[in-house]
Amino acid sequence: MFNLRKRIKAAAEAARAWRDPEYPARAGAVEETLRARNAFTEEAMAFAVNQQMALLTEEALAAWIRNRRAATPASVGTLNAGNVPLAGLQDFLAVVLTGHRYLGTVSSKSPALLPAFVRDVRRFAPDVEAAFASLPDLLARADALVATGSDETIASLRARLALPPDRCLLRGRSFAVAALDGAERADAYERLAEDMLLHEGFGCRNVAVLWAPRGLSPDGLLDAIARFRGVFPAHEGTPGRLAMQRALLEAAGASHAYGEGLEFLLSRGEPEPQPPGHLRWVEYDDLAEADAWLAERPVQLVVAEERVQKRLAFAGLRVLPGEAQRPALAWRPDGVDTVDFLSAL
Amino acid sequence: MTIDRVIREFTDVGGAAAFDEMAAAALAYQYARTAAYRRYCDALGTPAARRALAPRSRNAAPAGAPVSSRQPAFVSPAGLPVFLPVAAFKQAAVTAFPPEEAEKIFESSGTGSGLRSRHYVRDVSMYERALAANFARVFGTGPLLFALCLPGYAEQGASSSLAYMADFLLRRFGAAGSGSVLGAPERLRRLAEQSAKEDIPLLLFGAAFGLLDLAETASFSLPSHAIVVETGGMKTRRREMSRAQLHGRLREGFGVSSVCSEYGMCELLGSCYAPEGGVFYPPPWMRYWIVDPARPFEPLEEGREGALALLDLANLYSASALLTEDRAVRRGDGFEVLGRLAGAELRGCNFLLEDV
Secondary structure (H helix, E strand, C coil), rough: CCCCCCHHHHHHHHHHCCCCCCCHHHHHHHHHHHHHHCCCCCCHHHHHHHHHHHHHCCHHHHHHHCCCCCCCCCCCCEEEECCCCCHHHHHHHHHCCCCCCCCCCCCCCCCCCCHHHHHHHHHHHCCCEEEECCHHHHHHCCCCEEEEECHHHHHHHHHHHCCCHHHEEEECCCEEEECCCCCCCCCHHHHHHHHHHHHCCCHHHHEEEEECCCCCCCHHHHHHHHHHHEEEECCHHHHHHHHHHHHHHHHHHEEEEEECCCCEEEEECCCCCCCCCCCHHHHCCHHHHHHHHHHHHCCEEEEECCCHHCCCCCCCEEEEECCCCCCCCCCHHHHCHHHHHHCCC | HHHHHHHHHHHHHCHHHHHHHHHHHHHHHHHHCCHHHHHHHHHHHHHHHHHHHCCCCCCCCCCCCCCCCCCCEEECCCEECCEEEHHHCCCCCCCCCCCHHCCCEEECCCCCCCCCEEEECCHHHHHHHHHHHHHHHHCCCCCEEEEECCCCCHHHHHHHHHHHHHHHHHHHHHHCCCCCCCCCCCCCHHHHHHHHHHHHCEEHHHEEHHHHHHHHHCCCCCCCEEEEEEEEECCCCCCCHHHHHHHHHHHHCCCCCCCEEEEECCEEEEEEEEECCCCCECCEEEEEEEECCCCEEEEEECCCCEEEEEEEECCCCCCCEEEEEEEEEEEECEEEEEEEECHHHHCCCCCCCCCC
16 A cells, blocks of 8 residues: 555655665775776765755655545656766655555666665665666566656657657756856856866756857856865866867867866857756857857756846746755656646656 | 879779778878868867777776877878768768869758758869769669659759769669659559560669658559668658668568668768668778777777768878767668767767666
């Protein structure tokens, strides 16, 4: 018998245990994740786990779910990207707290964190039905699907799915954008550095393109990035990824700046998202140029000071500097509420 | 090996040693004359860049291994050419000559991002020799009854390398009556009848979504010896689909037993054909590698997916060694293109279909 209060309590209990970095399940999962082929650093992983676990209190979970609940429990397949630590946690919680059965995939890039947390939740609430499966197995067994992917991956999935469209929540590619007005202070730049580089530029909440008023010097931001890298050192693979990017900018004679050890790369040019860790600095004469551009792109969120936000017509999620990597429990990827989707199944 | 000899004989290159010799000459020529390529190689050749790009795997050479001073800047420490990302064609004039002397400028169709690649072609006859030799080695010298179906490319005009290629092949190998069947299934039916009557093989050549539209509206089968060649462009106006799904629909729609594929791009003057099954085989003047897109300096082992890197001698006046944005895997002597590496994939906002 589905008991929401019991499940919420189990999730909150597990989260409470996970707030301790020495907690064996967490420490073991972190160690295993660091050995995997990914771009996670110990520091960024600790940040992500602490940030997300801090959100999972009984009160917050209850306020998020409210009375939304599945009329008929289904086996919900969720494809977990593994591009940032604990990706897929919100989907897992949404599935089990609305009364569905959870069936997830494990990404080789992040093989341990989510499975270990799920195990702990089930330890506190054994009636939670949650398992991990291979993709073919998942696609064969799932009654509904939640997935995030590139346009191509989503198209490929669509073609393979036997499920009706209203039972699939497919999230396309997206990225985050920052907008400046030139009046930002040093602390705002420091928070922006986190928004851009925390997970080495990976993830759809990562700022990839920054709009700045023409003539604004990027020096303040570059200083902040250098300070950020003192606290969150780059992953050992980052300089390698950026070396080719920098060489390409050299080939094109494009203006760019980079850290001494290639821990970051910033370039001026067309408003196009670059590969992870490479921020594109775009100048505007009128903020309306940014707005027009935003309207045409798959932008997950815009980072800007409140006064700049007020000047933007962008209808999607707007957050303050320093909030991009700190998603709220109830955040809605692509503007779609996962709990609403699941409770309507 | 002189550059003049490469220009004269590249389509007749015989064997790996001769290819290596021509490739070395071409790369040295481009390093000396193609400024964008030289700047790219030089930026990757600094000790800091080499350290950053050194392999990190357990079996690889130690990070920061010394680089031989005799090794040219266009050769990676592992001996592969330094591959220029095709994105360079969007951002710079990748030419070994003054761009204003180009006989032709090909542009990409501009799908995806707004920027278009531009390929300045110094010597169109080299391109045509590559096209003709490659086509003849796969489909013979004809004559063939060409039916072209290239929606959108005609609008792109003279800047479309695909339209140029199709038109050139039609003029070179086409029988009387060949022409466009775009949006005209009736014209295709007449060509099919002519093919059967005159015993001239029909070659239906077109972009994926154009062929699909045609297959869905045609109410007749093509002759059994008809050849269908799709040139990619899997992003249809209605939805995307895999190459295998597309071929299945085309086989069914046209009543043929197999569908060929052509792999090419405006940045590349050579092209590859997959006679069937989606496995592409490069012509003798091209070589390919599957590499880690983040460290494209040594080939990945057989069976691993990676970025497709190519060396095309026909690209003599721009850059021969190119890193594409296509995800591919080696299949015997050929390669299969699995999709794109661009956009979200590079940003990591996706999952990999690891279990399939």
